[in-house]
Amino acid sequence: MDNLWRDNEAAGLAGLDLLAYRSRLIGRDPDLVLWGGGNTSLKQTETDFRGRAVRVMRIKGSGSDLKTIEPAQFPGIRLDDIEPLLQRDAMSDEEMVAWLVRCLVEPGSARPSIETLLHGFVPHPHIDHTHADAILALTNTADGRRHVEAVYGREAIWIPYRRPGFRLSREVADSARSRPEARCVVLEKHGLITWGQTARESYDATIEINTRAEEYARERGRGRAVFGAPARPSLSLSERRRVFRRLAPCLRGLLSGAPAGAGSPGPPIERVVLRFDDGQDILDFIGSEAGPQLCLAGPATPDHLLYVRPRPMLVDAAWPAGPPSPADEAPLREAIASALQKYADWYRLYVRKHGGEPPVRPAPRVVLLPGVGMVAAWKDARHTRMVADMYRHTVRVVGMAQGIGEYRSLGLQDTYDVESWPLELYRMSLAPPEKELARRVALVTGAAGGIGRAIARRLAAEGCHVVAADLDGDKADAAAAEICEAQGPERAVGVRMDVADEASVEAAFDAAVASYGGLDVLVSNAGIALSAPIDRLELKDWRRSLEVNATGHFLSARAALRIMKEQGLGGSMVFIASKNVLAPGKDFGAYSASKAAQTQLARILAIEGGEAGIRVNIINPDAVFQDSNLWSSGVREERARAHGIKPDELEDFYRRRNLLGARVFAEDVAEAAFWLASDRSAKTTGCILTVDGGVREAFPR
Numbered sequence: 133m134d135n136l137w138r139d140n141e142a143a144g145l146a147g148l149d150l151l152a153y154r155s156r157l158i159g160r161d162p163d164l165v166l167w168g169g170g171n172t173s174l175k176q177t178e179t180d181f182r183g184r185a186v187r188v189m190r191i192k193g194s195g196s197d198l199k200t201i202e203p204a205q206f207p208g209i210r211l212d213d214i215e216p217l218l219q220r221d222a223m224s225d226e227e228m229v230a231w232l233v234r235c236l237v238e239p240g241s242a243r244p245s246i247e248t249l250l251h252g253f254v255p256h257p258h259i260d261h262t263h264a265d266a267i268l269a270l271t272n273t274a275d276g277r278r279h280v281e282a283v284y285g286r287e288a289i290w291i292p293y294r295r296p297g298f299r300l301s302r303e304v305a306d307s308a309r310s311r312p313e314a315r316c317v318v319l320e321k322h323g324l325i326t327w328g329q330t331a332r333e334s335y336d337a338t339i340e341i342n343t344r345a346e347e348y349a350r351e352r353g354r355g356r357a358v359f360g361a362p363a364r365p366s367l368s369l370s371e372r373r374r375v376f377r378r379l380a381p382c383l384r385g386l387l388s389g390a391p392a393g394a395g396s397p398g399p400p401i402e403r404v405v406l407r408f409d410d411g412q413d414i415l416d417f418i419g420s421e422a423g424p425q426l427c428l429a430g431p432a433t434p435d436h437l438l439y440v441r442p443r444p445m446l447v448d449a450a451w452p453a454g455p456p457s458p459a460d461e462a463p464l465r466e467a468i469a470s471a472l473q474k475y476a477d478w479y480r481l482y483v484r485k486h487g488g489e490p491p492v493r494p495a496p497r498v499v500l501l502p503g504v505g506m507v508a509a510w511k512d513a514r515h516t517r518m519v520a521d522m523y524r525h526t527v528r529v530v531g532m533a534q535g536i537g538e539y540r541s542l543g544l545q546d547t548y549d550v551e552s553w554p555l556e557l558y559r560m561s562l563a564p565p566e567k568e569l570a571r572r573v574a575l576v577t578g579a580a581g582g583i584g585r586a587i588a589r590r591l592a593a594e595g596c597h598v599v600a601a602d603l604d605g606d607k608a609d610a611a612a613a614e615i616c617e618a619q620g621p622e623r624a625v626g627v628r629m630d631v632a633d634e635a636s637v638e639a640a641f642d643a644a645v646a647s648y649g650g651l652d653v654l655v656s657n658a659g660i661a662l663s664a665p666i667d668r669l670e671l672k673d674w675r676r677s678l679e680v681n682a683t684g685h686f687l688s689a690r691a692a693l694r695i696m697k698e699q700g701l702g703g704s705m706v707f708i709a710s711k712n713v714l715a716p717g718k719d720f721g722a723y724s725a726s727k728a729a730q731t732q733l734a735r736i737l738a739i740e741g742g743e744a745g746i747r748v749n750i751i752n753p754d755a756v757f758q759d760s761n762l763w764s765s766g767v768r769e770e771r772a773r774a775h776g777i778k779p780d781e782l783e784d785f786y787r788r789r790n791l792l793g794a795r796v797f798a799e800d801v802a803e804a805a806f807w808l809a810s811d812r813s814a815k816t817t818g819c820i821l822t823v824d825g826g827v828r829e830a831f832p833r
Contacts, residue, residue, distance in 0.1 A: 133163065133266075133343040137335055147176060148190055148203035154260075154331045158338065159198030164262045166525060167518045168197045169435045170323075171261040173251040174331070175211065180237065187211040189252050193242030207244045208237030214252045218305065223298035225555050246296050246555055253305030254317075256327035258334035263323040265525055266345035268432045269532030271320045274540050280318050283348045284341070286311075293320040293542070295434070295549060316341050321433055321542055353535020360421030364502040367451055369410070372504045375451050376408045377645050380507075381698035382465045384650040386472050387495050387509045390700035401701060402493065403571035405597060406649025407516035409524070410505030417527045418500045422534075424448070427500055430541030431522075432529040434550045439522040442482065442547050444498035444506075445475045451503055472496075486548035498523050511571050513597060513622035513648065567595030568810050573648040575599040575641065577631055577688055578658030580607030582759045583708055586798035587655050587805045592619045594806060596653065599644040601629035603658070631658045631684030632676075641691040650699050653809045654692035656685045657708040659727070663770035666721045674722050681726030682733065689737055693746065702745030706808045707734040708801065711754035711822070715829035719774040731820070738818035747817035749808045752832075753801045754824035755786035790825030 136157045145153055155172040158164050173191040180186045190206040192198065213235040217223065223231075232244050245251075251259050270279045277290045289307045294300040304317050304325065315337060317325040326341055328334035367375065388403045417423045427444050431437040449467035472495070479494035497519045499507040508519035533539035542550070574591050578584035579600035592598045592615045600615070602608035605628030612626035625647045629640035644651050660680045662673045689705060696703035713731045716724035731750055738748040772779040787795050801823050807813055808821065820832040 133161070133264075133339050133346060135336065135339045136160065137332060142332070147174070148206060150174075150331045151190060151206060151258075152201055152203045154258075154335050155192065155198045155201050157335060158260060158262060159201065162521070162525070163266070164264050164338070164342065165198055166263070166435070166521055167439070168195070169263050170198050171245050171247050171251065171259075172198065173259045174206075175257045178208065178237070186237075188237055189214075189248075191244050191248050191251055194245055195242065205242060207241040209235045209244055209248060209252060210237060211252060214249060217249065217298075218253060218302070220298075225297055225553075228298050229555065247301070249298060249301035250296075250304050250325070253301050254308050254325070254327060255305075256308075256334075257329060258331050259325060259327045260334050260338045261323060261325050262338060262342070263433055263435050264342045264345070265529050265532065266342055266349055267318060267324045268321070268529045269349050269536060270345050271318060271322070272432050272529060272533045272540055273537040275537055276320055276540075279348070279536055283344055284316070284318075286313060287315045288341075289314045289317045291317060291319050293322065293546065295546070295553065296322075297555075323433065349532040349536055352537075353532065356535050358531045358534035359417055359423055359426065362416075362419055363421045363423075364419035366410075366415045366419055366503050371451075372410045373408075373646065375501070375504050376410075376507070377642050378461060379464060379468065380406055380408070380645050381650045381695045383468055383499065383507060384509070385699035385701050386469060387499075388699070388701055389493075389495075403652070403701065404495075404509040404649070405512055405516050405571060405573065407508040407513070407520050408505055408646065408649075409508065409520045411524065413524060413527055414500075414506045415503075417531070418446070418502045418506070424502070426530055426534075426539065429530070429539060430544075430547060432526050432541060434542070436522050436526050437542065437547060437550050439497065439519050440526060441497045442479070442544070442551070443496070444500050444523065445471050445496035446500045446502070447471045448502060451501070482544060483548065486545050487552055507649075509649070511566070512595075514620060517622065567593075568812075569653075569806075570595035572652040572809075573597045573599070573644060573650060574653035574655060574809065575601055575644050575651055575688075575692065576655040576657060577601045577629060577684075578603075578708075579611050579626075580604050581611075583753065583756055583798045583801045584655070584657040585611050585759065586802040587657065587708075588624070589615060589618070590799070590802035590806050591653065591655075591809060592623055594810070596809075597622075597648050598624040599640070599647065600624055600626045601640045601658075602626075603628070603630055629658075631688055632679040634687055637684075637687040637691055641695065645695065650701075651692055651695045652701065652703050654688060654703070654705045655708065655805055655809070656688045656705065656730075658684055658688075659708070659710075661720075661723050663719055663723070663774070664721075665719045669722055677722035677726040678729065681723065682729035685730045686733055689733065689748075693737065693741060696741075696746050697744050700744075703741075703747070704809045704813075705734070705737060705741070705746065705748040706805050707731070707748070707750045708805075709734070709750050709752050709820075711752050711824045711827055711830040713752060713830075714820075714832060715827060717774065719770060735818055742817060747808075747813070749813070749816060749819045749821065751801060751804050751808070752820055752822045752824060752830060754790070754796060754822075754827055754830070755783070756796050756798055756801060757783050758798050787825070790827050792825045794825040796823060796825055 151174040171192050175189045178188045188208045190208050193205045193207050196205040326337040389401045449464050476494040508516045510516045510519050530539045574596045576584050576588045579588045580602035588598045588600050600608045600611040609626035612624035615624035627640045627643045630636040709731050710727045712724040713727050734748050734750050769779050772782045804821050804823050
């Protein structure tokens with residue numbers, strides 16, 4: 133394990149700044165901690181608000197991440213207030229949390245870690261707590277204590293598994309005080325605690341102790357086929373990706389609670405976003421002789437459990453080589469539905485035996501497809517990445533443990549106790565409420581500028597994942613990058629898409645499925661405007677208008693409809709048409725006619741999609757000049773000529789002709805699109821919504 137400490141970086145740092153530096157070094161290494169895991173602390177003397185010298189422990193605040201933690205994210209705890217607790221024999225979780233709140237140096241600061249007492253009771257100024265893969269590999273074996281003693285001898289203190297809380301804190305403290313020669317504490321199925329008199333000493337100890345565990349695991353596992361012989365060959369890369377793209381909408385629908393069959397009510401809908409991972413480590417594990425059995429053994433540590441659930445769902449089916457036909461796909465979908473039913477039945481039985489009420493809905497977050505890969509499922513792209521990362525580390529721990537001896541996970545009762553732990557459920561309740569379009573996926577055509585870009589940004593701001601599609605692929609990527617900068621990594625992807633080209637459209641929708649697992653919203657916006665009197669209109673321009681403004685919407689809607697029907701979750705399509713549909717303009721025949729065709733198509737889609745819960749609505753904007761490629765200099769000149777005005781008078785002309793005398797902006801159209809995409813308009817389909825400032829000739833009739 134690499135030691136990342138650099139004296140030139142640490143020079144001049146002290147106190148909280150040095151604690152933050154040390155913490156970020158630990159957080160940067162995924163072999164030590166993952167996604168918010170781990171804890172670090174510092175004991176020092178500070179001056180309180182009355183000018184008194186007080187002993188304070190600074191510890192990582194709940195919800196922070198060691199990888200990016202800042203000094204302000206370490207709440208202070210008065211040591212004089214927690215050390216008397218060493219005299220107590222017991223303390224409930226609720227009492228402990230209430231006590232710690234009263235010990236805060238700064239009222240209102242972040243809630244301290246659940247392991248605060250553990251850090252406070254151990255008599256060392258600098259403490260690191262990590263969940264390193266190598267340490268878990270030692271402890272998650274049938275004879276973990278013996279392996280820890282073989283590596284560390286008297287340097288390590290072994291603590292049998294305990295859920296975090298007062299009892300574990302007391303055990304660690306008592307053991308550390310009775311064994312002053314020890315250099316660390318190893319927590320069964322939980323992790324490692326190291327310490328030092330300085331920040332550098334504590335960090336160095338963390339790296340050294342973990343490195344020794346890695347070396348032991350490597351030596352013990354040398355030459356061993358830890359998962360047994362290969363039992364299931366993997367499909368080729370292209371075939372694996374093809375299978376996922378074809379099955380993802382069905383899988384997403386079932387994991388989200390879509391009814392498994394016609395007339396089945398099913399559980400409440402709780403959409404998930406999918407992430408596909410076909411790394412070689414995953415393929416080797418699930419394609420091995422022992423993999424299917426080992427994947428049922430459970431997670432390595434409570435931290436993994438909170439992300440990956442008690443066990444994954446294994447779908448064992450014969451995946452077709454080459455493009456699957458409808459005849460091939462039906463049994464595959466049946467296999468997925470059957471595996472999900474078995475998982476739900478097992479989960480309910482597990483809950484009944486160990487607790488009583490399901491703490492969460494009985495759906496897996498990890499789906500294993502032997503020969504194909506792993507699918508992670510959770511509420512957004514960031515959390516599905518967490519799930520995938522956690523399970524990959526679980527696989528690594530399992531492999532290392534099998535090399536050392538025999539992997540053993542948390543027991544089922546311990547697993548249930550963590551899943552239903554009131555403190556963890558309370559922590560989850562503190563998360564900000566989900567936004568209105570959270571868990572949904574939208575594809576927006578023409579998203580690189582103007583109305584499309586504004587809609588993409590608006591949907592993303594409400595929690596939606598966005599596929600920004602545009603003929604200009606570079607600008608589509610830029611629009612997606614802008615959304616990710618504002619809303620978080622992986623919240624948007626850009627794709628090049630020519631709406632008039634069938635293959636390009638299919639590829640773009642495939643990209644949406646590959647990125648997020650499906651689709652909930654289509655905003656069919658891409659369009660062109662060609663202006664000329666009919667007697668001077670070129671046939672190629674007429675055909676091009678129909679290709680983009682009519683056929684383009686057909687191709688997009690058809691692709692979206694297929695995905696939405698496969699999911700069984702309903703959906704919303706929003707067509708951006710034009711005021712010209714209802715009030716056509718002189719010299720605008722190609723545009724007006726093609727937009728009218730688009731509108732009629734949307735009406736038919738509303739009729740055909742209704743039974744599947746798919747709503748289709750239309751927005752008729754007018755004169756949106758802002759950031760728009762529609763209003764090229766040629767179109768401006770032609771429209772000005774048709775109205776008998778100068779080109780530089782055009783925008784004001786359109787403003788003055790509507791009843792409100794208002795300019796219409798792209799954001800105005802985006803607001804209407806958000807309403808139609810969301811459940812606010814759940815009972816609305818086949819509707820034309822005007823965003824034109826009030827053009828009386830264009831009133832819908």
